[in-house]
Amino acid sequence: MAELEYAPIPRRFFHFAHLICIVGLTISGLYIRFPFYQGGMTFMKWAHYVLMYVVGVNLILRIIYCFFTVDKSAYKDLAIGLKDIKNTPAVLMYYGYIKDDYPHIAKYASMQKMTYDLFWVLLFIQGFTGFSLMWREQLLSWCAGPFGGVAIAAAWMRVFHYIGMWIFVIFTTIHAHLSIQEGYPIMKHWIFWVTPPWLKGEWEEMLKKGEAHH
Amino acid sequence: MNLLEKVNIWADILGFGFWIVVIAVFWIGDFAVRIITKRFSKKVLGKEDVKAWSIFKYKGPVEHH
Ligand code: HEM
Ligand code: HEM
Numbered sequence: 001m002a003e004l005e006y007a008p009i010p011r012r013f014f015h016f017a018h019l020i021c022i023v024g025l026t027i028s029g030l031y032i033r034f035p036f037y038q039g040g041m042t043f044m045k046w047a048h049y050v051l052m053y054v055v056g057v058n059l060i061l062r063i064i065y066c067f068f069t070v071d072k073s074a075y076k077d078l079a080i081g082l083k084d085i086k087n088t089p090a091v092l093m094y095y096g097y098i099k100d101d102y103p104h105i106a107k108y109a110s111m112q113k114m115t116y117d118l119f120w121v122l123l124f125i126q127g128f129t130g131f132s133l134m135w136r137e138q139l140l141s142w143c144a145g146p147f148g149g150v151a152i153a154a155a156w157m158r159v160f161h162y163i164g165m166w167i168f169v170i171f172t173t174i175h176a177h178l179s180i181q182e183g184y185p186i187m188k189h190w191i192f193w194v195t196p197p198w199l200k201g202e203w204e205e206m207l208k209k210g211e212a213h214h
Numbered sequence: 215m216n217l218l219e220k221v222n223i224w225a226d227i228l229g230f231g232f233w234i235v236v237i238a239v240f241w242i243g244d245f246a247v248r249i250i251t252k253r254f255s256k257k258v259l260g261k262e263d264v265k266a267w268s269i270f271k272y273k274g275p276v277e278h279h
Binding site: 162163 | 222228229233240241244248251
């Protein structure tokens with residue numbers, strides 16, 4: 001068995017790249033919709049176009065990494081089963097300050113798994129709706145009928161793309177808050193690459209109990 | 215106003231609206247409750263409470279022998 005860490009370097013790297021890209025795409029995307037200062041459109045569009053390719057390549061590499069490397073079983077940490085769903089009320093009671101703890105049945109709690117799954121599914125949706133604004137005929141002609149033509153379909157894709165941005169922004173706001181409040185030392189590990197000495201032991205315990213995979 | 219225009223405006227209202235609510239509930243509200251109840255990082259560490267003022271100096275659970 002290869003020696004692995006709680007979060008191996010490639011995972012921290014992909015995550016960091018995602019973070020930078022999503023923040024950059026949100027700022028540049030919001031500027032494209034609401035030009036909040038004068039004369040930045042060329043730069044902001046350019047930034048959005050560069051970052052969208054970077055985030056796309058990053059996503060593809062992340063997926064290759066999670067299926068074909070030594071770390072390939074870790075994707076199971078994101079699988080949602082019946083026991084996760086059954087545990088959700090207990091997790092909500094904890095976050096609602098009603099209970100002091102909840103049963104730890106997996107590395108990530110159920111809503112945490114849902115958020116992480118949502119992130120990559122949503123990124124595909126942003127990719128499709130985004131590229132369909134550039135390559136309208138190629139990407140939209142097969143489904144333009146019900147919308148009443150390619151131009152109107154593209155106008156809808158633009159709204160979907162914008163709604164997608166809000167879902168990203170809202171979930172990232174929650175995700176960042178909880179990662180700081182609930183896992184400050186682990187947040188430092190992921191974002192600032194500072195590894196607390198006890199992290200490895202903690203994680204090996206999780207592996208032993210079958211709560212995490214690698 | 216056609217449907218597309220309505221959805222556009224509602225996306226603005228609900229997007230900004232929910233985001234502000236989430237910031238108020240989490241970044242401000244939840245943080246305030248954590249300070250009042252002094253409940254920090256308990257779940258991840260599972261071992262001890264971390265007090266509000268020491269969260270940024272926290273080095274991980276203390277070994278008890
Ligand atoms: C692979 C991913 C993406 C692609 C291919 C893409 C592509 C595009 C394109 C082509 C535009 C139109 C720009 C123009 O009018 O010249 C656009 C606008 C925009 N993008 Fe993206 N984008 C992607 C990801 C994202 C992400 C992740 C976000 C936010 C989280 C985002 C937020 C926005 C916003 C808010 C707009 C303005 C929409 C409007 O005008 O209503 N994009 N994007
Ligand atoms: C804004 C600041 C952000 C912070 C502070 C942050 C922090 C973290 C932390 C600490 C974890 C690890 C949780 C654990 O192992 O217990 C994590 C995982 C994760 N985060 Fe973030 N994150 C941020 C932004 C984002 C963004 C923008 C995305 C997606 C677009 C994202 C997607 C994910 C995913 C998918 C995971 C699962 C683990 C993995 O990728 O291998 N995060 N995040």
